[in-house]
Amino acid sequence: MQIALRFAVVVLVASLFGNRASASSFFSIDARSAAMGGAGVASGVKAAPLSNPALLAYGVEFVDWYLTVPTYSAVRSDPDKFSNLLDDFQKSALALESSPDNSREQNTAALLDKLAKAKRVENTAMSVFASIPSNVIGAGAYLNFYQFASVRVVATDPDIKANPPAYNTVIEKRGVSVAEHGISLAQVFTTDFRAFDTFALGINPKIVLFQATGTSEAVRNADAAVSFGGARNGSAFNLDVGLFKELGRFYSGALLVRNLVPVKVKYPDAVGGYDTLNTQVRGGIVYERRTRTIEVDLDFV
Numbered sequence: 001m002q003i004a005l006r007f008a009v010v011v012l013v014a015s016l017f018g019n020r021a022s023a024s025s026f027f028s029i030d031a032r033s034a035a036m037g038g039a040g041v042a043s044g045v046k047a048a049p050l051s052n053p054a055l056l057a058y059g060v061e062f063v064d065w066y067l068t069v070p071t072y073s074a075v076r077s078d079p080d081k082f083s084n085l086l087d088d089f090q091k092s093a094l095a096l097e098s099s100p101d102n103s104r105e106q107n108t109a110a111l112l113d114k115l116a117k118a119k120r121v122e123n124t125a126m127s128v129f130a131s132i133p134s135n136v137i138g139a140g141a142y143l144n145f146y147q148f149a150s151v152r153v154v155a156t157d158p159d160i161k162a163n164p165p166a167y168n169t170v171i172e173k174r175g176v177s178v179a180e181h182g183i184s185l186a187q188v189f190t191t192d193f194r195a196f197d198t199f200a201l202g203i204n205p206k207i208v209l210f211q212a213t214g215t216s217e218a219v220r221n222a223d224a225a226v227s228f229g230g231a232r233n234g235s236a237f238n239l240d241v242g243l244f245k246e247l248g249r250f251y252s253g254a255l256l257v258r259n260l261v262p263v264k265v266k267y268p269d270a271v272g273g274y275d276t277l278n279t280q281v282r283g284g285i286v287y288e289r290r291t292r293t294i295e296v297d298l299d300f301v
Contacts, residue, residue, distance in 0.1 A: 030071055030127075039297040042244070042254035042284035049129045049140035049184040052256045053202030054242035056131060056138025056186035066131040073125050080118035082151060083224040086171070089115050093220060097164060109160045112169065112219075119152040120224060131184075138202070140184035148275075149175035149226040153219065171222035175213045176265055176275055177231070182206030186242070196245070204240035208263060209233075214271030236263045238277075247285075255283045 030047040033040040040051040046066045048055035089111040096104040129142035155169040186202035211231035217223075239260040246252050263277040284297040 030068060034073065036293070036295060039284060039295040041242075041256045041282050041297055042252050042286040043288055043293055043295055045133050046131060047129065048131050048133070048138070048186075048202070049142040049182070049204065050127060050144060052242040052244065052254050053138075053140065053184040053204050053240065054186050054200040054244035054254065056133050056140055056184055056202055057188045057200035057244070058133060058135065058138075064132070066133075068127070068129050068131075070126055070128050074123070076120070076122045078120040078122075080114070080120075082118050082120040085111070085115050085118055086219075086222070086224055090220065093165065093167070096160075100163070105160050105165075108165070109158075112155070112158060112160070112167065115219070116153045116155045116169065119150065121148075121150045122226075123148050135188065138184070138186040142180070142182055142184070142204075144180040144182075145178070147175060147177045149173070151224050151226065154216070167219055169219040170216045171219055171224070172271055173213070173215045173217070173226045174267060174271060174275075175211075175226045175228060175231075176277075177211040177213075177228055178277065179209040180206050181209075182240075198246070200242075200244040202242040202244070204242075206238055206240070208236045208238050208277070210235070210263070210265055210277070212265045212267045212275070214267035214273075216270055230268070232266060232268050234263075234265065236261075238263065250287055250289055251285065252288065253283070253285050255281070257281050 030044070032044050033047060033051065040047060042052070044051055045055045045058065046068065089108065092104065092108045092111050096108045123146070125144070125146035127142060127144045129140060131140040132138060151171060151173050153169060154172050158168045159166040182204045184202060184204050186200055188198060188200050190198050211228055211233050213226065213228045213231040215227075241257045241260060243255045244252065245254070258280040259277055260279060262279050264274050265277060266274045279301060281300040282297055283300060284295055286293060286295040
């Protein structure tokens with residue numbers, strides 16, 4: 001029986017969290033990548049259409065094609081338990097408005113202060129992809145969906161002692177939903193440069209459809225759910241470019257440039273502003289044997 005050992009160190013991986021929905025991140029799009037800490041730009045031909053299309057140029061013995069059914073990943077940052085905190089504040093505010101007293105004023109003010117410092121960020125992704133690796137021309141196709149949503153509080157001089165209390169606080173919700181539809185092509189090239197005599201180049205031409213939502217709701221009656229109803233829609237053409245190079249008998253290096261052209265995503269006028277699907281650059285070095293894989297990935301941008 002063979003036991004496969006897979007180990008990865010991911011250095012300076014771009015943060016998934018921020019005050020608002022932000023540029024797309026490198027998600028673990030299959031179980032293998034997730035088990036390796038998110039690494040995979042230099043190994044794993046099964047997920048090549050999303051991890052690095054150049055990997056498709058290296059055929060795998062006895063394998064004609066791969067099909068990956070929908071994979072799903074989610075990351076949530078909610079250290080303050082935003083929904084519970086909002087619910088506690090609204091219950092306290094109701095009690096204060098029904099029967100005002102100093103104790104209820106202090107409790108409501110304290111909860112509002114905690115709420116003003118809280119935030120919640122949630123990122124999800126789902127992908128379907130097919131790979132046909134080949135030493136001649138590798139090919140693939142994929143559908144990739146991901147969302148970034150954030151909830152935060154904006155307070156401006158609340159007056160709890162007023163009658164009725166003036167909370168002067170809103171819950172600001174932002175979200176970006178992206179759908180990528182693309183194909184993958186890869187081929188091995190040779191040059192006269194000794195250090196770069198043989199390498200693989202892969203591309204992902206893709207159509208990017210996106211939605212941006214943004215609402216601002218009074219804290220007294222708001223909830224923490226981000227809805228994409230009434231979102232602002234847009235679309236763009238983009239390109240991913242991947243390189244792969246065998247460095248030795250068991251060592252290889254790779255580079256992936258994702259979203260060659262940055263795409264600006266505007267939020268609805270209710271909240272204003274915009275975010276960007278930024279260009280991302282990830283490199284990796286892998287030591288790969290039949291029973292073990294050790295990979296180090298580095299995010300440059």
